Amino acid sequence: xxxxxxxxxxxxxxxxxxxxxxxxxxxxxxxxxxxxxxxxxxxxxxxxxxxxxxxxxxxxxxxxxxxxxxxxxxxxxxxxxxxxxxxxxxxxxxxxxxxxxxxxxxxxxxxxxxxxxxxxxxxxxxxxxxxxxxxxxxxxxxxxxxxxxxxxxxxxxxxxxxxxxxxxxxxxxxxxxxxxxxxxxxxxxxxxxxxxxxxxxxxxxxxxxxxxxxxxxxxxxxxxxxxxxxxxxxxxxxxxxxxxxxxxxxxxxxxxxxxxxxxxxxxxxxxxxxxxxxxxxxxxxxxxxxxxxxxxxxxxxxxxxxxxxxxxxxxxxxxxxxxxxxxxxxxxxxxxxxxxxxxxxxxxxxxxxxxxxxxxxxxxxxxxxxx
Amino acid sequence: xxxxxxxxxxxxxxxxxxxxxxxxxxxxxxxxxxxxxxxxxxxxxxxxxxxxxxxxxxxxxxxxxxxxxxxxxxxxxxxxxxxxxxxxxxxxxxxxxxxxxxxxxxxxxxxxxxxxxxxxxxxxxxxxxxxxxxxxxxxxxxxxxxxxxxxxxxxxxxxxxxxxxxxxxxxxxxxxxxxxxxxxxxxxxxxxxxxxxxxxxxxxxxxxxxxxxxxxxxxxxxxxxxxxxxxxxxxxxxxxxxx
Ligand SMILES: Nc1ncnc2c1ncn2[C@@H]1O[C@H](COP(=O)(O)OP(=O)(O)OP(=O)(O)O)[C@@H](O)[C@H]1O
Ligand SMILES: [Mg+2]
Numbered sequence: 001x002x003x004x005x006x007x008x009x010x011x012x013x014x015x016x017x018x019x020x021x022x023x024x025x026x027x028x029x030x031x032x033x034x035x036x037x038x039x040x041x042x043x044x045x046x047x048x049x050x051x052x053x054x055x056x057x058x059x060x061x062x063x064x065x066x067x068x069x070x071x072x073x074x075x076x077x078x079x080x081x082x083x084x085x086x087x088x089x090x091x092x093x094x095x096x097x098x099x100x101x102x103x104x105x106x107x108x109x110x111x112x113x114x115x116x117x118x119x120x121x122x123x124x125x126x127x128x129x130x131x132x133x134x135x136x137x138x139x140x141x142x143x144x145x146x147x148x149x150x151x152x153x154x155x156x157x158x159x160x161x162x163x164x165x166x167x168x169x170x171x172x173x174x175x176x177x178x179x180x181x182x183x184x185x186x187x188x189x190x191x192x193x194x195x196x197x198x199x200x201x202x203x204x205x206x207x208x209x210x211x212x213x214x215x216x217x218x219x220x221x222x223x224x225x226x227x228x229x230x231x232x233x234x235x236x237x238x239x240x241x242x243x244x245x246x247x248x249x250x251x252x253x254x255x256x257x258x259x260x261x262x263x264x265x266x267x268x269x270x271x272x273x274x275x276x277x278x279x280x281x282x283x284x285x286x287x288x289x290x291x292x293x294x295x296x297x298x299x300x301x302x303x304x305x306x307x308x309x310x311x312x313x314x315x316x317x318x319x320x321x322x323x324x325x326x327x328x329x330x331x332x333x334x335x336x337x338x339x340x341x342x343x344x345x346x347x348x349x350x351x352x353x354x355x356x357x358x359x360x361x362x363x364x365x366x367x368x369x370x371x
Numbered sequence: 372x373x374x375x376x377x378x379x380x381x382x383x384x385x386x387x388x389x390x391x392x393x394x395x396x397x398x399x400x401x402x403x404x405x406x407x408x409x410x411x412x413x414x415x416x417x418x419x420x421x422x423x424x425x426x427x428x429x430x431x432x433x434x435x436x437x438x439x440x441x442x443x444x445x446x447x448x449x450x451x452x453x454x455x456x457x458x459x460x461x462x463x464x465x466x467x468x469x470x471x472x473x474x475x476x477x478x479x480x481x482x483x484x485x486x487x488x489x490x491x492x493x494x495x496x497x498x499x500x501x502x503x504x505x506x507x508x509x510x511x512x513x514x515x516x517x518x519x520x521x522x523x524x525x526x527x528x529x530x531x532x533x534x535x536x537x538x539x540x541x542x543x544x545x546x547x548x549x550x551x552x553x554x555x556x557x558x559x560x561x562x563x564x565x566x567x568x569x570x571x572x573x574x575x576x577x578x579x580x581x582x583x584x585x586x587x588x589x590x591x592x593x594x595x596x597x598x599x600x601x602x603x604x605x606x607x608x609x610x611x612x613x614x
Contacts, residue, residue, distance in 0.1 A: 276480075278475060278477050279479050279480070281477070282471065283479075285471050286471055287491070287494060288490075288494045365438070365439075366438040367433045367439040369471075369473055370429045370433055370438075370473065370550045371429065
């Protein structure tokens, strides 16, 4: 019946598609954005346990430890290896004379543990060259917006000379800050400062040990804080959730998507049923039961809902794909739970609006058809 | 239905209405629209119910066909006291026994003509295709077989009303009820629709009640009941002279 009324059919399709798109797309961006709070952990895939000062909270909010911490960690049973990891802020002056805040990450001199898994350009070993830094790929677009190659470019890093010799393929941080990887020893030069400049100790655990056990042992024996990969990435996510307005903002948008869906769909549904009230009355007079009518309307709503939902999800996928070249959206994916949640939202929208709208049909007296 | 009006010679009562009254609440007051109607409708005949606007014609036939409860009185349709049935039984009774034709056709706009005509059969549970085929036979009889695959809005008013006739008859009901079937049509198509209706609807074992204002089609009636202010004032083969 609905399909006979093109205007309302498309109205419903639009309402549901729009809601689905808004809900799915906003939740996807939210989840991906919030997960960036854990990018520091994801970008150092070899580390199974992160050891830090007890007050440190995330990869970006940390308090330095004395250098002796490294040896204390190494002596804990179950620690296969432990390497120093430095994370600090610095300023670079670009060739154009602009000033840009960057994150400097010092990785282990010998093993280069602490680097992202993959390189976009060059090899990790370029870091062994003097003054060498590797920039992250999103950082390149930020520092070299004109599309020029970053390789071989010189930077003034806190008044020290640095040369970019490689580009890492890494997950951008929440703030999309430019990241420069360098060896721990040269990082100490780039980032002058206090005596303590050991932000983290990255630990690999021995065979037969779990990260949990080793982390607990490190905490017990050193008094430092030790978290597994999973714990520490969760801490990064939680930090973003607790300290930014993001959950509220996205929550409001998702809620609005839901409300707009209810409004458009509800209105169109009611109009449609009202326009056809005589026809429904005729069906009831003829002897079609209320149950059959509900079934009929339900089937139609289900069909419109399915198409609208599919369009909304396809729209979200197209959106994410369309923007995948944009550094802001790098690595964005749609967790499977999100389409399920928006499906639930669509079902609720249709159920609420459908029930309200169909009440008028069910209440219609068959006798009204002769009037 | 072996014994029919014509065969038996004694007209059998399809509808037996006893002492029907109907009140409507209008604000504080109650208006009595029907005052103790007593009548029988016979099979094999086309019975017209005529009268001024507001005289209670629609109210009366609504009660006779089981879609409006009388305030008082009893209606037997083919021997069944329909207002003693439960709601679901009554709905089922209508589906099996009664065909409806409305002034505004009330076809479903999104399904084609054949499907519209097949609605009662489909509602009775007949498979869709079989129901369509049955409906097409009837559409052919009504000279619109070639329109079967069109949507209702692609048809003229007269054609749409013929689809409605097909829908009213497709399940071979024993009672057909029409309220102002020609009111929305011009004179010539109204006449043609009524000629056709008379041709296909009237059968020995079927009763046919038509409410109408349209005096151009009075000649098609077997019997005319005149209603005035909720009372029957005339009942006969012809219209009374003063109308
Ligand atoms: N549901 C209702 N509520 C209140 N009053 C009603 C209702 N239905 C009918 N009436 C009143 O009952 C009276 C008879 O109405 P009815 O529709 O039976 O007349 P009618 O003879 O069919 O008129 P018309 O030729 O205009 O169709 C009218 O005064 C009408 O206002
Ligand atoms: Mg009327």
